[in-house]
Amino acid sequence: MIGAGGVGSVAVHKMAMNPGIFSDIHLASRTKSKCDAIAESVKQRTGVAIATYAIDADDVPATTALIEQIQPRLVVNLALPYQDLAIMDACLATGVDYLDTANYEPLDEAKFEYKWQWAYHDRFKEKGIMALLGSGFDPGVTSVFAMWLKKHKLKTIRTLDILDCNGGDHGQAFATNFNPEINIREVTAPARHWENGDFVETPAMANKVEFDFEGVGPKNMYLMYHEELESLARFIPEMERGRFWMTFGDEYIKHLTVLQNVGMTRIDPVIYNGQEIIPLQFLKAVLPEPASLGPTTKGKTNIGDIATGEALDGSGEKTFYIKNICDHEDAYAETGNQAVSYTTGVPAMIGAAMVLTGAWKGEGVFNIEQFDPDPFMDMLNQHGLPWSVEELPGPVAF
Incomplete structure (x- = not known):
């Protein structure tokens, strides 16, 4: 997971509460001390140990190297929307599935559109990997x-x-x-x-x-x-x-x-x-x-x-x-987080569970609406x- 704000904190806590799905959790952010604080809270509340890292998610080679080092099944992007495309590029380079909660927007313009991420569909499909977009609450x-x-x-x-x-x-x-x-x-x-x-x-x-x-x-x-x-x-x-x-x-x-x-x-x-x-x-x-x-x-x-x-x-x-x-x-x-973070972090965990358990499968870039809602609703x-x-x-x- 990349991102150590309130949403990231909730998602990691909830992942740690479901070790049958999330066997190993790695948390990275620009500020490692934030990751460490979340990891300490998770350890106290659940007994689960989480590895932490410092990463600049805008740096595609550095993110690619970290993914290659960890070898995860899934990268969960809970960083800023400006960083979506850079993290998707790193997932393409490493052949790892991708998930986020908010669509890309350019740093210099408040423009919320899916076109930039939808344009990745063919490349993800050719790589045989999946990107699940918008697995928060709204969207999600x-x-x-x-x-x-x-x-x-x-x-x-x-x-x-x-x-x-x-x-x-x-x-x-x-x-x-x-x-x-x-x-x-x-x-x-x-x-x-x-x-x-x-x-x-x-x-x-x-x-x-x-x-x-x-x-x-x-x-x-x-x-x-x-x-x-x-x-x-x-x-x-x-x-x-x-x-x-x-x-x-x-x-x-x-x-x-x-x-x-x-x-x-x-x-x-x-x-x-x-x-x-x-x-x-x-x-x-x-x-x-x-x-x-x-x-x-x-x-x-x-x-x-x-x-x-x-x-x-x-x-x-x-x-x-x-x-x-x-x-x-x-x-x-x-x-340890208020409900606005909770209502986004829990669906991020559930979307990740859908991908990791195979309840939702696909090759390419998908929005959350394209899959069977029932297993998500049950969770x-x-x-x-x-x-x-x-x-x-x-x-x-x-």
């Missing part, structure tokens, strides 16, 4: 939720809304629950949703709706672009409309607005004291490390899909709501992310 579980509904409840999905609510309170004036740089790039990018065969773009944070989330209560959620819409539109070709919504508190919006207005969310370089700096990267350096928020975060997350379409049983159009609710304090008690219930599904009276009115 939300995509599997949609395919489970299509397999078991709906013949077609006409409309799909993904609702991501973090009802946690960490007590900070302003902090992000995952990598601040990625979080703020996502939030400040123009919103896009799928409608009638194309993406419709609207200004960032321009569309707001209140929704009453089970376990959390009423929250304002905002229309955003998220990468799973691109792959879901590809693998659910009949989908007429697909949207992604995420909740943000008023304080978060207020702080983010000020930071945008003064230029602190810029991703282009500026000169300060004769040095070139990226304002957003500087902001990331002064904000709380997301992994540090675990001890103080309380409340729940609620993430799920609402899908409307033609019922499998021929009974006409129906609407289903499928979701997971995760408690921040329970996640911290188990792995969600077994490993801390139980889900529920209910039929709603009709389509959602927002």
Whole structure:
């Protein structure tokens, strides 16, 4: 595994809890001390020893050499999305399967697209290896939720809304629950949703709706672009409309607005004291490390899909709501990390288990939607992310 943030910590802890699948775990990051701290926590909680390494994942020859040294069955990329292609190149060079949780984006442009990774399909196929893309929660579980509904409840999905609510309170004036740089790039990018065969773009944070989330209560959620819409539109070709919504508190919006207005969310370089700096990267350096928020975060997350379409049983159009609710304090008690890291790290472990056990097989580059959802859904219930599904009276009115 490459990446020693909160998500990497959760994934390694959960892998260590399943030694029958994960016989040997190796953790690498640019900062070895972070790996060592995770390894110590895993040792104390599970008794499993993990080897740790320092690696610059942008350095393809160095990553290739480390993979050749370890000889793993699978490389799990939980580093930054900017590094996806470099790690995929190292996997191609060594003939090792690859998995990630977030699609590639260029460092100098907030552009979330799968085209760069999909372009690797033929090379991975020729090498006889597999790349599994987007095995987090969103993307990841939300995509599997949609395919489970299509397999078991709906013949077609006409409309799909993904609702991501973090009802946690960490007590900070302003902090992000995952990598601040990625979080703020996502939030400040123009919103896009799928409608009638194309993406419709609207200004960032321009569309707001209140929704009453089970376990959390009423929250304002905002229309955003998220990468799973691109792959879901590809693998659910009949989908007429697909949207992604995420909740943000008023304080978060207020702080983010000020930071945008003064230029602190810029991703282009500026000169300060004769040095070139990226304002957003500087902001990331002064904000709380997301992994540090675990001890103080309380409340729940609620993430799920609402899908409307033609019922499998021929009974006409129906609407289903499928979701997971995760408690921040329970996640911290188990792995030492808050629920936003937990809800991404656990699916990373499950996706890795799908590959290693052979439940999901393929040669080439695949999105998580392309495989049978049932074994993945079973493991969600077994490993801390139980889900529920209910039929709603009709389509959602927002």
